[in-house]
Structures are given as C-alpha cells and as structure tokens.
Amino acid sequence: MRQLLFEIKENKPLTKDIMEMVLAGDTSDITRPGQFVNIKLDGLYLRRPISICDAEEGKLTLIYKVVGKGTEQMRDMTEGNLDILSSLGNGYDTSISGEKPLLIGGGVGVPPLYMLAKELRKEGKEVSVILGFNTKDEIFYEEEFKALGCNVYVTTVDGSYGMKGFVTEAMKEIDYTHFFTCGPEPMLKAVWNASKTSGQLSFEERMGCGFGACMGCSCKTLTGFKRICKDGPIMMKEEILWKD
Amino acid sequence: MERLKVNLCGLEMDNPIIPASGTFGYGYEFAELYDINMLGTFSFKGTTKDPRFGNPTPRIAECTAGMINAVGLQNPGVEKVISEELPKLAKCFDKKVMANVSGFSIEDYAYTCEKLDKCDQVGWLEVNISCPNVHGGGMSFGTSPEAAAEVVRAVKAVTTKPVIVKLSPNVTDIVAIAKACEEAGADGLSLINTLMGMRIDLKTKKPIIANKMGGFSGPAIFPVAVRMVYQVAQAVNIPIVGMGGVSSAEDVIELMLAGATAVQVGAANLVDPYICRDIINDLPRVMDKYGINSLSEIIGGVK
Numbered sequence: 001m002r003q004l005l006f007e008i009k010e011n012k013p014l015t016k017d018i019m020e021m022v023l024a025g026d027t028s029d030i031t032r033p034g035q036f037v038n039i040k041l042d043g044l045y046l047r048r049p050i051s052i053c054d055a056e057e058g059k060l061t062l063i064y065k066v067v068g069k070g071t072e073q074m075r076d077m078t079e080g081n082l083d084i085l086s087s088l089g090n091g092y093d094t095s096i097s098g099e100k101p102l103l104i105g106g107g108v109g110v111p112p113l114y115m116l117a118k119e120l121r122k123e124g125k126e127v128s129v130i131l132g133f134n135t136k137d138e139i140f141y142e143e144e145f146k147a148l149g150c151n152v153y154v155t156t157v158d159g160s161y162g163m164k165g166f167v168t169e170a171m172k173e174i175d176y177t178h179f180f181t182c183g184p185e186p187m188l189k190a191v192w193n194a195s196k197t198s199g200q201l202s203f204e205e206r207m208g209c210g211f212g213a214c215m216g217c218s219c220k221t222l223t224g225f226k227r228i229c230k231d232g233p234i235m236m237k238e239e240i241l242w243k244d
Numbered sequence: 245m246e247r248l249k250v251n252l253c254g255l256e257m258d259n260p261i262i263p264a265s266g267t268f269g270y271g272y273e274f275a276e277l278y279d280i281n282m283l284g285t286f287s288f289k290g291t292t293k294d295p296r297f298g299n300p301t302p303r304i305a306e307c308t309a310g311m312i313n314a315v316g317l318q319n320p321g322v323e324k325v326i327s328e329e330l331p332k333l334a335k336c337f338d339k340k341v342m343a344n345v346s347g348f349s350i351e352d353y354a355y356t357c358e359k360l361d362k363c364d365q366v367g368w369l370e371v372n373i374s375c376p377n378v379h380g381g382g383m384s385f386g387t388s389p390e391a392a393a394e395v396v397r398a399v400k401a402v403t404t405k406p407v408i409v410k411l412s413p414n415v416t417d418i419v420a421i422a423k424a425c426e427e428a429g430a431d432g433l434s435l436i437n438t439l440m441g442m443r444i445d446l447k448t449k450k451p452i453i454a455n456k457m458g459g460f461s462g463p464a465i466f467p468v469a470v471r472m473v474y475q476v477a478q479a480v481n482i483p484i485v486g487m488g489g490v491s492s493a494e495d496v497i498e499l500m501l502a503g504a505t506a507v508q509v510g511a512a513n514l515v516d517p518y519i520c521r522d523i524i525n526d527l528p529r530v531m532d533k534y535g536i537n538s539l540s541e542i543i544g545g546v547k
Contacts, residue, residue, distance in 0.1 A: 001277065045309060215269075
C-alpha cells in the first residue's frame with residue numbers, strides 16, 4: 001500500500017448513475033484484479049473505497065455508482081488530483097481458474113471483472129462473462145468485455161434486454177471450470193448456491209481504514225475471522241459463512 | 245532529537261507520539277509503510293483474556309470531522325497476542341510497547357495484565373475501563389470511582405510495570421474517577437476514550453451501526469479532550485496521556501499545554517496512515533514557531 005496522488009483525466013457517465021473516471025498516476029502497486037483504492041475527498045472524514053476497473057502503466061480506471069455524499073462529490077470533479085491509498089485488498093487469484101473461467105457481475109459489481117477478464121484473456125483462457133442488471137438503461141461495459149474476446153451474456157431482471165431474470169439463469173447454460181463474482185450480497189449468495197465449481201467472491205462492507213488496522217469490516221469465515229479490506233475482499237467459495 | 249523527549253511513568257520516550265489502541269493493530273501493518281521505531285511507542289489493539297470476534301457489522305459510521313466505531317474489542321485473546329502477535333512485532337519494533345487491556349470482570353483485568361506484565365516487550369500497561377462498545381464490562385468500570393479503583397488495585401497487586409488507566413469521557417465527573425484511580429495506585433491516566441454517539445440512515449431509518457451506538461472520535465472531539473485533560477491535570481499528580489481527535493503537531497502541543505505528558509493519535513491513523521510520522525517530523529517546526537525549546541517543559545504550561 002502507498003499513498004499517492006492521481007490526476008483526474010476524464011470523468012464521464014456510463015448510465016444515469018454509473019460514472020467512469022480515468023486517472024493518471026503510478027499504478028505499479030496494483031498486482032491483481034479485484035483490488036481497490038481508498039480515496040480522500042474534501043470535507044469528508046473517511047476515505048471512499050472504490051474497486052479498480054482497470055490498471056495499465058500510468059493509467060487507472062475506476063467505475064463507481066453515485067450513491068451518497070462521497071460519490072456525488074466525485075461525480076462533479078472534472079480536474080485536479082485525488083489523494084489515493086493504492087492498492088488495497090487481496091484481489092482475485094487467476095492461477096486456479098482452469099481453462100474456462102466464468103465471470104459473474106451484478107450492477108456496480110461488474111467493474112473489477114473487467115481487469116480480471118483482461119488478465120484471463122492474456123493467459124489464453126476461454127472466458128465467459130455474465131453481466132446482470134435490473135433493466136436495459138443500467139447496462140454498461142457489454143461491448144468492452146466483447147472486445148476482449150469474452151463470451152458475453154447479459155441478463156436483466158425485467159427482461160428489457162438479453163436474457164430475462166437473474167445471473168443464475170445464464171449460469172445454467174454455461175460450461176465452466178471456476179467462477180469469479182462481484183455484486184450485491186443476495187446475488188453472491190445465489191451464485192454460491194447455484195455454482196457447480198469452486199470460485200471466488202468479492203465482498204463489501206462499511207470500512208474504517210481499508211488497510212487492516214481498525215477491524216471495522218471483519219467477518220466470520222470457516223477459516224477464521226477475516227478483515228474484508230485486508231484479507232479480502234475476495235473470499236473462496238469454500239470458506240464463506242453466510243450471516244443469515 | 246533531545247528536545248522532543250518526554251518521560252512517561254519513568255520510561256523515557258524519544259517523542260510523545262503514541263498511536264492509540266484500536267487504530268494501529270499490533271503495529272506490523274504500519275511497519276510496511278514506515279519505520280515505526282520513530283514513534284514514542286504505540287498502544288496495541290485492546291486485548292482481553294479470551295479471543296473475541298466483537299460486534300456485528302456495520303461497525304463504522306462517518307460523522308462531520310470524525311467517525312463512530314463499534315468494533316467491540318475484536319482480538320485474538322492474550323495467549324495468542326503473546327505467542328503470535330508480539331513475536332511478529334519484535335521483528336519491526338525495538339522499543340517498549342504499551343499493552344492495552346480490557347476485561348469483563350476484575351479477575352479478567354488482573355489475569356490479562358499479569359500475563360502481559362511478564363513480557364519484556366511491554367513497557368506500560370494501559371488498562372481500558374472505558375470501552376463504550378461492549379456490554380457488562382469495559383466502560384461500566386470506568387463510570388464509577390469505586391469500580392475504577394477496584395480494577396486498579398487488582399491490577400497493581402499482580403504487576404510491576406507502570407499502569408496507565410484509560411478513562412471514559414462519558415461520565416458526569418471525570419475528575420472524581422481520575423482521583424480514585426490515583427489513590428488506588430495508578431501510575432498514569434490516559435484520556436479521553438471515545439464519546440458515545442449514534443447515526444441513523446435516512447433511507448432505511450435504521451441506525452447505521454449494527455450495535456446502534458458506538459464511540460465517536462476524530463477532530464470533532466478535540467476540544468472535549470483538551471478540556472478534560474486540563475481538568476484532570478489540575479486535580480492529580482500522576483502523568484496524563486492525552487488523546488481525542490489529535491491530527492497535527494499543533495494539536496499535540498495544545499494537549500501538552502493542557503497537561504498531557506504524552507499524546508495518542510487515534511482516528512487520524514485510519515484516514516492518513518502516515519500521520520504519526522508526519523506529526524513527529526513537523527513538531528520541531530511548530531515548536532520553533534511558538535518558541536518552545538523542549539516539549540517536556542510545556543507539560544501543563546497553560547496560563
């Protein structure tokens with residue numbers, strides 16, 4: 001982890017409340033897809049943890065949903081520097097993906113899967129991606145995943161685009177060796193239940209520090225207490241102990 | 245640097261800066277960021293007799309100029325702290341550490357303190373009788389002079405190292421509790437722990453924190469800390485470790501003027517992990533600005 005300054009290069013809406021921010025800065029600490037950064041914003045005490053959508057040399061892409069004071073402030077930024085703690089969390093392990101990994105993203109859980117898909121394609125894997133949204137207007141990044149050479153399936157709950165239903169509908173049709181997922185917790189649980197292989201799930205929690213110091217985001221797992229920010233956010237399917 | 249040195253309960257410190265318990269883990273996470281040997285010392289994560297998971301999540305809520313936490317003393321228990329955490333710490337920290345202890349009974353406090361007192365790495369015992377986030381313990385000892393004194397006597401009877409008692413601000417008269425601790429044999433006092441606070445989510449209409457209430461910390465509580473350190477310093481003759489929202493070298497000097505011998509930095513570590521390093525590096529500049537030659541000279545120097 002390092003504290004770094006990143007310069008805002010671009011900040012544009014992808015849908016009504018999903019924004020894509022491109023930053024310039026030192027991304028050399030980002031070693032795995034699925035990691036996140038923690039952003040300091042003026043007038044707000046706690047940093048805002050945002051997942052990394054993509055990291056190339058000198059270029060960081062973040063996709064975030066505008067949900068509160070912090071992300072509203074981010075939405076209105078067009079230039080300047082951001083004070084960022086980078087890179088945080090364990091990230092996805094691609095070495096156990098097998099030849100045909102399946103990536104499942106729900107809503108604002110989609111972004112970290114982009115860098116993951118890129119890595120897996122680089123490794124020569126046959127990558128399938130399910131992108132789940134509520135409705136057609138919320139869809140983003142379908143073309144970007146296709147451009148990586150992934151087999152892309154889109155589901156919408158209301159059936160306004162792609163397959164009607166939840167991501168688990170699409171899972172039934174796909175042959176896969178390992179799954180990677182990120183999205184709201186009810187979706188993670190449904191994927192966990194429906195999955196036929198081992199897999200990796202990305203979790204979310206209100207965080208204090210984001211780097212393992214405060215124990216604000218701890219959870220119980222079958223392999224002991226874990227801090228979502230430091231020992232996660234990625235957990236293995238086999239270790240998860242659901243809260244309810 | 246000589247001018248930053250202070251003496252806390254008979255142990256000399258290179259400077260008065262101490263990351264506060266619960267914001268610095270067992271040290272080694274921060275050792276990846278900078279050489280933590282530059283600190284005066286640090287107070288490690290509140291340790292109890294038995295392992296604890298703590299409270300359900302969410303445990304954190306943001307506030308204006310601060311935050312609320314309700315972690316609830318998550319820790320691996322004193323046996324594991326001694327067998328696993330302290331050896332890890334030894335690899336990155338050569339100084340004496342402050343061992344923060346919490347409990348749910350007088351016996352708990354005595355048991356845990358006795359164990360940690362025997363560890364060479366431990367310089368001071370900080371007895372937390374003020375955790376607002378656990379039921380049936382913690383703060384209940386810190387809100388009555390008699391109960392506080394009883395904990396101090398039990399701990400002093402089984403330990404040899406300086407015992408610093410961490411006091412709660414959630415009381416009517418902190419001076420009465422401070423005096424009771426001093427009379428019971430405490431070697432020092434640390435204050436203030438967090439203020440009880442609460443936030444409600446307007447969308448769900450539920451408390452943000454699963455435990456409903458928690459401890460409020462951060463720059464917003466600094467004036468309360470200055471006031472209480474001042475009040476206690478006027479009433480006792482044992483050293484005070486001041487804390488509560490400290491975020492700059494100026495804050496450190498202000499709290500020392502109010503009566504603190506050393507100063508803990510808490511919430512600020514969570515938003516700026518380099519804050520203690522930066523404060524230590526900035527102290528000489530701020531001392532020069534205010535004509536201060538040596539920090540030990542300004543303790544309680546408020547006019």
